[in-house]
Amino acid sequence: MRAFSSFILLASIVPTVLSVKTQDFKTCSQAGFCRRGRALATRASESATSWKSPYSIDPNTVFIAPNQASFTASVKSSLYPAISFGLDVRVHDDGVVRVRMDEVNGLGKRYDEAASWALIAEPKISSSIQWKVGKKDVRAIYGKGVEVVIEFEPLKVTLLKNGQEEIVLNGRGLLHMEHFRKKEEPKLAVEAEVPEEGLNADDAQKVVKLENPRAWFEGESEDAYWEESFSSWTDTKPKGPQSLFIDVTFPNHGHVYGIPQHASTLDLRTTTGEDPYYSDPYRLYNADTFEYLADSTMSLYGSIPLMHAHSTDSTVGVFNAIGSETWVDISHPTPKSTETYWISESGILDIFLMPGPTPKDVFAQYSSLTGTQALPADWAIGYHQCRWNYISSEDIRTVQKKFDEADMPVDVFWLDIEYAEDHKYFIWDKKNFPDPVDMINDVQDTSRKMVIIIDPHLKRVSSYPVYQEAVERNVLVKQKDGTSEYEGWCWSGSSAWVDFFNPASWDWWKTLFKTHSLGDGKFSWVESTENVYIWNDMNEPAIFNGPEISMPRDNIHYGGWEHRDVHNINGMLFSNLTSQAVMERSTPYKRPFVLTRSFYAGSQRFGAMWTGDNLGTWEHMAVGIKMVLANSIAGFAFSGSDVGGFFGNPEPEMLVRWYHVGAFSPFFRAHAHIDTKRREPFLLDEPYKSIVKDILRLRYSMLPIWYTAFRESSVTGLPVVRPHYVVFPKDEGGFSIDDQFFVGGSGILVKPVTEKGVTEASVYIPEDEVYYDYFSQHAYRSAAKGKNITVPAALHQLPLLIRGGSILPTRERPRRSSTLMKQDPFTLRVALDKTGFNARGELYLDDGTTYSHQEGQFVWKEFKSEKQSKNVIKISSHDLGSEKPTEAVDGVALTTYDGGNAFAKSISSVRVEKLVVLGVASKPKGVKLGGKELEWEYTPGVGAQESKKEGIASVLVIKDPKVAITTDWEISIQL
Structure with missing residues (x-):
């Protein structure tokens, strides 16, 4: 939440025009180091035949670490023979190659801690790989044909697969590490x-x-x-130039994805070369870019310097662990190759090369570095209702009552900044919220939760105990002199910022969230409960009177590092510590929910994110889908956009379509600016109100599918929502598709409508398989690989297909919140594949709130349909947890699993109340469970195996087989 309004106290220092002010943010030509980087690339291009990198390895300094796949060497630049650099290359156990280079014995120290904040642990170096040192290079071959080669002169690092170049560092000779020098x-x-x-x-x-x-x-x-100016600000640079440039080439990959966050396509567009789509590089600089453009390389709220490169042959990845502002140029010298150029303001070279070769492998390799998406509490994937601001305790109670009267489900109500007295976070405005604990408990009594905002700026007044304690502990960010407290302006007026790089701030920050008194005059949030969760906003940091609406780059953090060195990491530390605080306030620990606006690599370990202050326009609705997909493949799977747009008053048609988008986003929240009209779904006129009610109920019925997908993401690193190239990595026709996607591994394919007046939609079917309409059971086919089909998409309709071969577990009984669904029965939709026999699905359940699943307290079932004999289909359920090697969940190994664990026993009465089997070839002669005939009903239609037919599929409904969801069972369908 950040927007400007003329009646706010800070109006004198805050602009009032509600549109992105591009002049508030730098272009590459206005950033000295980016100008230098692009100028270097231009000179290289103009001297292509004679250009040669000045950096080289001294062969006499190559040192191979004993019994490890790593080596070090000294690097020199012919430009400055007296300056030395150290190179460290190592191969991890999983085949990832880490390349580090830093200045050695220079006049100063470069920031080298970015990776330590992103990584979950220091990666284990392989002990089985041997380097071979030659006259011109060092190389190692490992795995299935993977080879890494480090050439001496000029320095070049190449990752190859079966002799083909996959990733090349400094192949174009643009590497430059500006050394420390005297002015x-x-x-x-x-x-x-x-x-x-x-x-x-x-x-x-x-x-x-x-x-x-x-x-x-x-x-x-x-x-x-040594200095540069932008607008009215001057950035002093006492350390002088310390930028880092590196070219990263993918000679055999024509598509690149990632480097979120940008409002752009998933398949990244060109910024250089012939006729580039954008004129500026993609910028990674966490910034409060409110009302951002819907098609731009401008920086937004978060930065993850991760890129996937993809072709029909393989997928590889590059993680550039750097925390300073970075610009990335992209070009395609041929349709099948990609050149990228990374221009960073400061830091060391610390790049991880992920060899793949599949998208699944790259996700596993990246998550082994930075961790997987935290498994959220189950209620957190329900529907969240928010606006700036619900103005009082009674407003919250009224909104809750209206949801119940409309019979619409909702799990969470949110409070924005106006709950806090003078924007002193943790301190309630008692005029409008006189009974905060009673209000919170009233929400809890309806099995719902609350989320309340805590921003990072602290009001600089002696009456604010949080600020006073921060001063006493000396944990605030300093001005460029390194001693004076930095003062900026934000919602609280004159404000200070906690320096979360300072370890002294960590335990203190966590005590603030305790819901009981700490004594000794220490502050804790006693006017709160464990039913309150947290929203971290403005943590880029956003500073109204700062350069680019942020913090001066020459401010000083703990350790003497300048803000320029750590800017993109800053926001992650805020949500990290808040997440720990929310978790540790409970005994035993409960899973926290923290929403963050600013993020970095590794932020997925701490909660959810949203795409910031979007507009209520069709363009922003569409680009929000692409942004969620980009964040998802960069590891941050728990993501979404504000439903309805933060700014503006969307017409009912747009709002309905936006609810479809939200219902198929991992994070599903409606939010609106303080100046917008109230647009809670129960306020809509008919037929819109009923349509949105059905959308909300659809989301809730599918919560088991979403939770199972989140569990898989928390273990494997695979995204919760998956673009086509992830699911079908060899289907080139889908590599640039980013307006439709799959939900986990469930087989659900969705294409939300993001245009006005649409009554039908074109959906891309990537394979020779039957796909069923989720609602009408219409069977669609693609005889040829890669076919667009037309599906109905009137306002009440959502293009939602089930891939043949899938089994979907849903809960169909309407409830007012997800917590009330825990003992509800399941429906299994069995969508037979084109053989007419096969299908598969999974269901994962645990208590949804604690960490007991790490002790084996969960239910994990596999459902299968298969051919038992010529005329018999067998549908079965069996335990996955007891048959597969135990996997890590949230990074913790499951040492034991017992299908009869305490949690399983607690839901032993939960049953399967219905099976819906799509595509059965003919009317069954019988349907039996253990020899007992079941009650069933068959509606004839198109069979799954009828490859030349389309139309409504046959539907077999097996009624209440009276089987428990926790037990193993088999049902036979005799044809």
Whole structure:
């Protein structure tokens, strides 16, 4: 939440025009280090045939670590022979290659801690791989044809698979690590005679090269080395230039994805080369870009420097562990290759090369580094209702009552900044919220939760105990002098910011969320309960009177690091500590829910994110889907966009379509600006109100599918919502599709409508398989690989298909919240594949709130349909947990699993109340469970195996077989 309004106290310092002000944010040409980086690339391009990187390895310094797949070496630059760099290359147990380079014994120390914040642990180096040192390179071959080669002169790192180049570092010779230097460092000048008649152009260029022989690489002038200005701000640079440039080439991959967050397509567009789509590189600089453009490379709220490169042959990944502002140029020299160029303001070279070769492998390799998506509480994947602001305790009670009167499900009510007295977070405005604990308990009594905002800015007044304690502990961010407290302006007026890089802030911050008194005058949130969860906003950090609406880059954090070094990591630490605080306030621990706006690699371990202050437009609805997919493949699976748009008053048609989008987003929240009209779904006129009610109920009926997908994500790193290239990595026709997607491994394919006046939609079917309409059971087919089909998409209809071969567990009884569904029975939709026999699905359940699943307290079932004999289909359920090797959940190994565990016993009465089997070839002669005939009903239609027919599929409904969801069973269908 961040928007500007003329009646707010801070109006004198906050703009009132509700539109993105592009002039508030830098372009590459306005950032000195980005100008330098692009200029270097231009010089290289203009001298392509003669260009050579100045960086090389001294072969005499190569050192192979004993019994480890790692080596170190000294790197020199011919530009500055006196400057030394250290190279460290290692291969991890899973085949990931880590390449690190840092300045050695320089005048200063480069920031080298970015990876330590992102990684879950120091990766284990392989002990089975041996480096081979040659005259020109060092290399190692491992796995199934994977080879890494480090060439000495010029320095180049190449990852190959079966002899084919997959990833190349410095292949274009653009690597440059600007070393620390003195401000008046002398240039190497060479005397040159100048004739009296002057110089012609060629002679003049020769003289320039003589006077500054490094100009061919670094340029002829010191561009913004020691200071630069933007708008009214001046950024002092006492450490001088320390930027890092590196080219990363994918010679055999024509598609790249990732580097969120941007409002753009999933398949990243060109920014350089012939006729680029964008003129500026993709920017990674966490910023409060409210009302952002719907098609732009502008930086937004979070930054994950991870990129996937994909082709029909393989998928590879690159994680560039750097915390400073970074720009990424992309070009395609051929349709089957990609060149990228990463330009960072500071930091060391610390790049992880992930060899794949499949998307699933890359997800596993990346999650082994930064962790998987935290398994959320089950209620957190329900529907969340928010606006800026519900104005009082009674407002919350009224909204809750209206949801119940409309018979609409909802799990969470939210409070924005106006709950807090003078925006002093944790402190209630007692005029409007006189009874906060009673209000929270009233919500709890209806089996719902509350989320309340805590922003990072602390009001600088002595009457605010949180600020006072931060001052006493000396844990606030400092000005550039390193000693004076930094003062900026945000919602609280004059504000200070906790420096979460300072370990002294960690335990203190967690005590603030305790719901009991700590004594000794220490502050804790006693006017709260364990039913309250947290929203972290404005944590880029957003500062109204700061450069680019953020913190000055020369501010100082713990350890003496400048803000420029850690900017993109800053917001993650805030949500990290808040997540720990919410978890640790309970005994035993409960799973926290924390929503963050700003994020970095690894933020997925701490909660959920949303795409920020979007607009209520069709364009923002559409790009929100693409942004969620981009965040998902970058590891942050628990993501979503504000339903209805934060700004504006969407018409009813748009709002309905947006609820469809939200219902198929991992994080499902409606939110609105303070100046918008109230648009809770119960306020809609008919037929819109009933349509949205059906959408909400659809989401709730499918919660078991979503929870199972989240569990898989928490174990494997696979995203909860998956673009086509992830599910069908060899189908080139789907590589650029980002307006439809699959939900987990369930077989659900959804294409939300994001245009006005639509009555039908085109859906891409990627394979020769039958797909069923979720609602009408219409069977669609694609005889040829890659076919677009037309499906009905009137306002009350959602293009939602079930892939043949899938089994979907749902709960169909309407409830007002997810907590009340825990003992409800299940319906199994069995969508037979084109053989007419086969299908498969999974269901994962646990208590949904604690960490007891890590002790084996869960139910994990596999449902299968298969051919038992020529005319018999067998549908069965059996335990997965007892048959598969125990896997890690949330990074913790499951040491034991017993299908009769306490949780399983607690839901032993939960049954399967119905099976709906789609595509049965003919009317059954009988349907039996253990020899007992079951009650069933058959509606004839198209069979799954009838490859040339489309139309309504046959439907077999098996009524109440009276089998428990926790037990193993078999049902036979005799044809």
